[in-house]
Amino acid sequence: MSEQTGTWWIWKVFWILLIVTAIEVILGIIKPSVLIDNSLLGTSLLNVVFIVLTIIKAAYIVMEFMHLGHEVKGLKWTILLPAVVLIPYLLFILLHEGNYIFGTL
């Protein structure tokens, strides 16, 4: 467990979270047509951008603020693996099924 000294890293993460949120809000307000009209993975490119930015924010919160990035490997994976495996699995099943019902209703 590496001890970080000082508080500069806290403010670094703060600025990253703030800037990423600001980008999300600006994109949400102007809604660039390039991102709306093109789609990727069954949704608009804008939504994909939002989800990627959200995961970046989540990673910074968990790894830095919650200090998980600096814990021992075993603990890190004990916490992360259930979430990284089960959540996408659940999402895949439910969203796929919801889409199917929409198509056949």
Place this chain on the structure above:
Amino acid sequence: MANITINEKKAWAGGDKPFIASYGKLMMWFFLVSDALTFSGFLAAYGFMRFKYSHLWPVAEDVFTHFPFLHGDHPLLFVALMTFILIMSSVTMVLAVNAGNKNNKKGVILWMALTIIGGFTFLGSQVWEWGHFIHGDKGGIELPNHEIVHVVDENAHFYSLYDLVGVDSYDSHVHITIDDVKGALSERSDLALRLADKTVVSNEAAMAYLQNAEVVLGANLVRNEYGHQLFANFFYFITGFHGFHVFSGVVILIVIFINVIKGTYERRGHYEMVEKAGLYWHFVDLVWVFVFTFFYLV
């Protein structure tokens, strides 16, 4: 070989700390994993319904448009402020944990106090947001097939039923009937009707739709002027569940804050309790990051 046997014996004898984390911290992490899966279940259910009714789902910018003391439409601005408040309180929480690691009691008191203030500010913002959502904004019309339609102007922006009929939306006795709307709408050829699937029908064609329709003002668990009923139900449930986490987080922080002032952790020699509360507090922030994306952006 010999080495492994000795290690195994030692491991089975207990007392090893492979994760180099205390029992309390480990259990907090396990709780957070289960809580994360709970929230994922809710958000996945929300996603399921959204995909199932994708053509009828309301657009977030038509729903969350207001900012306190500002007139006009400001989509996303208020919720961006709420996000900022929560991120800021997360930062003060890390600073409190940081001060705790240095056994700096004054620092812990300062940063925890700011975190608690941030938590209350967020809760207050959520009360405002809910109040606004419950009261309703521009009003909707429910067709006999339970689809919600809206009066729109030439830019397809929602036009307030209160303005259309000419009453004050904050008058508690206000009551708008469908005949009021039909009468006023027939004299305003610049206005049209937007159906639940977002297609716009002209003013003349609108009258046929409004037969036996009902005016819906505000949103609750039974009626929802913004669109599909499930949108309101999931909004109340998920933001309410998150808000309750924030509330319990604030309570936990206050209890620990009192202990810090009393010097409990100073006598104990470490501020690990602040760190454990911090984990919970960051988790609340983490959940909000996802709620923000899936309710307001996507």
